[in-house]
Amino acid sequence: MGQNKAPEEDYQTIMSITRTEIEHVARLARLTLSDDEQELFAAQMSAILNYAESLNELDTDDILPTAHAVPVENAFRPDAAHASIGIDKALHNAPDRVETFFRVPPVIE
């Protein structure tokens, strides 16, 4: 809306994400993707990132980034011990557990 480009323009793929890049990002995100998903996401992410190219119309060299809309400072509290939720509750939702531990597949063969 407003000053936005018409959607048609956004689909003229100026840059496109390659399958290799998708595989790399999926690995970083710890996501197994099917071939179909890789193909679909490559196309959709390219379209979204091309749309996001519009941000480069703006000169932001002298602009500070906003990480948080409301100014916040470190929230300190007294360094005192509090009761926690306890081992049983903490482990209750674990897919696999043994005694008081989370059990995972072998990390080192």
Added chain:
Amino acid sequence: MELHTLTIHQLHQQLKARKVSSLEATKTLLTRIEATDRRINAFITVAADHALAAAEAADQRIANGDCQPLTGIPLALKDIFLTEGLRTTCASRMLENFIAPYDATVWARLKRQDAVLLGKLNQDEFAMGSSNENSAFGPTRNPWDTERIPGGSSGGSAAAVAAQQAIATLGTDTGGSIRQPASHCGCVGLKPTYGRVSRYGVIAYASSLDQVGPVTRDVTDAALLLQAIAGHDPKDSTSVDQPVPDYCASLKNDVKGLRIGLPKEYFIDGLDPDVQASMDNAIAHLKSQGAEFVEVTLPHTSYAVACYYLIATAEASSNLARYEGVRFGHRAKDRQGLIEMMMQSRAEGFGAEVKRRIMLGTYALSSGYYDAYYLKAQKVRTLIQHDFSEAFKKVDLLLTPVAPTPAFRIGEKTADPMQMYLSDIFTIPVNLAGICGISLPARPSSNGLPIGLQLIGRAFGEETILRAAYSFEQTTDWHRQKAAL
């Protein structure tokens, strides 16, 4: 009047006068859910036994002469809020069997008044969506037209109020997820200022944007619920330690002297004619009540959607890293090795939109792209915030549409993420700026679909938008119209 159609304040009067019991009201709503939810699918979990026990406790409290504003009121929560001992899914297969180990602060506060929890509401998975079609538990349908979406991501929260399945609900709003469904379902939806309400125990999506708020039948109820949940929480370091005003005291039928800005970037050619007509009608109403209208400009509006989808997905990719199949959530079976197990668990547990946003966010944060995308978006966010602070030098609040169109049809936008994202164009800037906004029913479309009016206030300016919203509501009866189910 039938109990399930009442507002919080109406039911409170009846409970206090002992004309009805919370148990009667709760049973009425449970019956209503039973009768209607096969068509609407607003609930993921109905907690009937839990609700009946809570209603009895509330009746006991009222019998002892203590009836707080929310005591005994049957409410429902978006399934993003942790509720101790009850399943909390965030509408994801990932958390299909997750039992919350503690209460979200907002629910703990409502519980302190002995409010009654009817159940947990459908939503877009991990709050990612604008239509409630991204739920692992099936789409929620709009009670005004069940072929249409209720909006999202708090679609269940709005649909349940419109279908008279709960007196009021809570939702969350990261880019419009309270206001847009409220608009599509003919409810009042309030997104408070960032930091006004604690997010402790609320499943995180995009932490610099997420905020909790009410979905209700009228503005008075929104004020009552906000009153109950607002305020500093030591368990949420981003909640702001500022005194909470008496929101009900701001409900005055008086807009004389209020200066209301109309951002020209929100009123453009191509806006749905019904939405335009509805806004014109609302402006005329408020003018006749003595408000003064001024055109203002928010020059960076057209960059907000791009800015949002880079920031929100980046934060989401980080927040959702916690779902690794070890401590909680879905774990893939028979997988060799830790990393493969994690990758497969996430592949099986997350739906398509969640995967898409994790991928986009991971990309935007990855080496070589951080400055070009994430940092750039944070700088544009500064410009968008600045637009609003300039506008608020001239006016007390802003009036805009909530969404560019009334509720669209189920399936209409699912194939095209970009079109879906653009449906949040008028709500996203408010989250980026961290300010507050309320959606309330304005004149419906020519074919009878609800249309919402958005009033935007400065940071911690909830009293001003509540006052204007309340005044508008006094001159109309659109909030009293009910979906025929």
